[in-house]
Amino acid sequence: xxxxxxxxxxxxxxxxxxxxxxxxxxxxxxxxxxxxxxxxxxxxxxxxxxxxxxxxxxxxxxxxxxxxxxxxxxxxxxxxxxxxxxxxxxxxxxxxxxxxxxxxxxxxxxxxxxxxxxxxxxxxxxxxxxxxxxxxxxxxxxxxxxxxxxxxxxxxxxxxxxxxxxxxxxxxxxxxxxxxxxxxxxxxxxxxxxxxxxxxxxxxxxxxxxxxxxxxxxxxxxxxxxxxxxxxxxxxxxxxxxxxxxxxxxxxxxxxxxxxxxxxxxxxxxxxxxxxxxxxxxxxxxxxxxxxxxxxxxxxxxxxxxxxxxxxxxxxxxxxxxxxxxxxxxxxxxxxxxxxxxxxxxxxxxxxxxxxxxxxxxxxxxxxxxxxx
Amino acid sequence: xxxxxxxxxxxxxxxxxxxxxxxxxxxxxxxxxxxxxxxxxxxxxxxxxxxxxxxxxxxxxxxxxxxxxxxxxxxxxxxxxxxxxxxxxxxxxxxxxxxxxxxxxxxxxxxxxxxxxxxxxxxxxxxxxxxxxxxxxxxxxxxxxxxxxxxxxxxxxxxxxxxxxxxxxxxxxxxxxxxxxxxxxxxxxxxxxxxxxxxxxxxxxxxxxxxxxxxxxxxxxxxxxxxxxxxxxxxxxxxxxxxxxxxxxxxxxxxxxxxxxxxxxxxxxxxxxxxxxxxxxx
Numbered sequence: 001x002x003x004x005x006x007x008x009x010x011x012x013x014x015x016x017x018x019x020x021x022x023x024x025x026x027x028x029x030x031x032x033x034x035x036x037x038x039x040x041x042x043x044x045x046x047x048x049x050x051x052x053x054x055x056x057x058x059x060x061x062x063x064x065x066x067x068x069x070x071x072x073x074x075x076x077x078x079x080x081x082x083x084x085x086x087x088x089x090x091x092x093x094x095x096x097x098x099x100x101x102x103x104x105x106x107x108x109x110x111x112x113x114x115x116x117x118x119x120x121x122x123x124x125x126x127x128x129x130x131x132x133x134x135x136x137x138x139x140x141x142x143x144x145x146x147x148x149x150x151x152x153x154x155x156x157x158x159x160x161x162x163x164x165x166x167x168x169x170x171x172x173x174x175x176x177x178x179x180x181x182x183x184x185x186x187x188x189x190x191x192x193x194x195x196x197x198x199x200x201x202x203x204x205x206x207x208x209x210x211x212x213x214x215x216x217x218x219x220x221x222x223x224x225x226x227x228x229x230x231x232x233x234x235x236x237x238x239x240x241x242x243x244x245x246x247x248x249x250x251x252x253x254x255x256x257x258x259x260x261x262x263x264x265x266x267x268x269x270x271x272x273x274x275x276x277x278x279x280x281x282x283x284x285x286x287x288x289x290x291x292x293x294x295x296x297x298x299x300x301x302x303x304x305x306x307x308x309x310x311x312x313x314x315x316x317x318x319x320x321x322x323x324x325x326x327x328x329x330x331x332x333x334x335x336x337x338x339x340x341x342x343x344x345x346x347x348x349x350x351x352x353x354x355x356x357x358x359x360x361x362x363x364x365x366x367x368x369x370x371x372x373x
Numbered sequence: 374x375x376x377x378x379x380x381x382x383x384x385x386x387x388x389x390x391x392x393x394x395x396x397x398x399x400x401x402x403x404x405x406x407x408x409x410x411x412x413x414x415x416x417x418x419x420x421x422x423x424x425x426x427x428x429x430x431x432x433x434x435x436x437x438x439x440x441x442x443x444x445x446x447x448x449x450x451x452x453x454x455x456x457x458x459x460x461x462x463x464x465x466x467x468x469x470x471x472x473x474x475x476x477x478x479x480x481x482x483x484x485x486x487x488x489x490x491x492x493x494x495x496x497x498x499x500x501x502x503x504x505x506x507x508x509x510x511x512x513x514x515x516x517x518x519x520x521x522x523x524x525x526x527x528x529x530x531x532x533x534x535x536x537x538x539x540x541x542x543x544x545x546x547x548x549x550x551x552x553x554x555x556x557x558x559x560x561x562x563x564x565x566x567x568x569x570x571x572x573x574x575x576x577x578x579x580x581x582x583x584x585x586x587x588x589x590x591x592x593x594x595x596x597x598x599x600x601x602x603x604x605x606x607x608x609x610x611x612x613x614x615x616x617x618x619x620x621x622x623x624x625x626x627x628x629x630x631x632x633x634x635x636x637x638x639x640x641x642x643x644x645x646x647x648x649x650x651x652x653x654x655x
Binding site for chain 1: 378379381382383385386387408429430431453456459470472614616618621622623625630631632633636654
């Protein structure tokens with residue numbers, strides 16, 4: 001990202017608020033990190049200088065805890081439960097309404113969402129990669145999703161390089177981080193006194209140009225690159241390959257599925273925090289008057305009873321088949337659908353699993369030939 | 374990001390029940406017509422495709438189309454009253470309105486099958502999408518070879534359209550093999566598995582093609598027998614059933630391996646899905 005960039009600028013810490021101010025002046029609602037219920041979430045900033053400093057987290061299987069960054073940086077924290085996904089693929093989206101008029105005729109009306117222009121400040125490389133996967137799913141040429149497209153077009157993304165990945169992160173092994181490569185409007189790498197700053201889109205370049213930043217020095221660029229490399233090297237977790245399709249598809253009856261099913265609560269937390277999961281249910285919300293009803297889509301999970309429900313039987317009746325569906329889809333059949341794995345190494349499914357199931361550990365067992373039945 | 378996307382791309386159209394037939398205590402057929410005359414005139418589908426039927430305030434359900442594709446006046450659906458939506462649909466009367474969007478999915482490649490012997494394997498209500506194939510072939514009889522209809526049901530009372538089957542059995546070059554797991558008084562056909570009857574089926578594996586629809590266990594067993602009799606895998610097709618909510622490959626419920634059944638199917642070639650169906654719960 002930063003290496004060899006002729007256009008990298010340097011944004012001193014004390015001027016970060018002027019970047020936010022520039023975006024606010026362009027009528028973006030700016031979202032940045034905020035602490036809510038003990039976790040970092042993206043919330044609207046009340047003022048250009050409202051970005052918090054010093055937030056950090058400790059993450060481990062089944063564990064997420066806020067701490068204090070001794071260096072008081074802006075972006076020392078690693079990902080909270082959610083970042084970009086809810087802002088393009090809304091957790092609840094009205095699709096259309098049905099009304100019965102006075103003559104008893106049915107009328108259907110499409111619902112177009114209000115989608116304000118949003119600038120997300122502090123998104124990470126894994127989530128940019130996840131957004132590209134969501135784009136591939138929702139914006140397929142044959143059947144693009146209008147609701148997703150409208151929200152997506154309104155996003156301005158300010159990415160940040162992860163300097164200190166969490167213990168559950170493994171984006172280096174999926175090739176998606178910790179330094180952002182693509183998909184951002186502006187990317188930042190935080191150094192002790194400020195940010196090496198590059199644009200990734202014409203509108204990002206416009207914003208940076210208007211700020212008249214000093215060019216980043218070769219030393220600063222080198223420091224940012226080195227920081228990314230150190231962050232990648234520090235990751236302990238990894239997937240045993242980028243294309244596990246064939247290895248996993250030949251392990252569908254592996255005894256490990258029973259072992260993991262015995263631990264899994266089928267709560268669906270992993271699917272709720274996963275930045276690439278796209279399953280959703282379509283439900284009706286009838287009005288009390290009986291003359292109108294809304295048709296809404298809501299996030300759904302393959303761990304739920306209703307996901308595989310078919311009249312009279314359930315395609316995936318037990319936790320073993322549901323966990324297997326989640327993992328096989330994410331790491332194997334996603335290749336068939338979208339030409340790569342559906343996992344970007346964000347590690348959320350590990351941190352937010354109440355019993356601490358570690359996807360990377362499960363995969364390692366599943367693809368190791370010694371344990372094959 | 375400039376993607377042309379229409380908010381009304383998946384909007385249902387208003388349809389009216391023109392005729393309702395009770396086929397069995399739980400199975401009924403609705404003949405529907407789109408209220409917008411232009412939409413009805415423009416509506417085209419292939420046998421094996423399905424519509425999303427919408428009951429106001431309750432929800433949608435995917436139902437295959439059983440009428441003839443060249444019958445431009447109405448769109449037929451045979452439905453078992455089983456879940457929330459289908460039980461509601463069962464209560465509709467002629468003149469009632471509902472929503473319809475479709476057709477969706479890939480149908481049977483019937484034109485590629487011309488000139489071949491046809492073997493139809495149907496289980497339970499799997500007969501609905503394949504019965505439309507029978508009608509289609511009978512109306513274009515000279516384009517196809519021998520026709521073998523194998524139908525299995527769990528119980529004799531599940532057997533609908535009996536007169537129709539009896540009539541087909543009298544047609545030239547047409548063989549009807551029916552079996553029920555449990556018989557009943559005056560049951561004229563075989564008691565046992567439909568797959569028991571394959572030994573009687575007369576078709577030439579060198580130029581036959583099979584189409585299957587029904588429970589997955591039955592289709593797997595049938596495919597094994599058919600390939601055992603020399604029918605190449607590439608000449609076996611089946612229609613799959615999965616939970617479908619969006620019908621456009623988006624909601625994720627119908628996934629079968631990397632396939633979206635609603636969009637890549639519901640009709641598949643046996644070779645596409647064979648290895649997946651070997652595993653329960655995929």
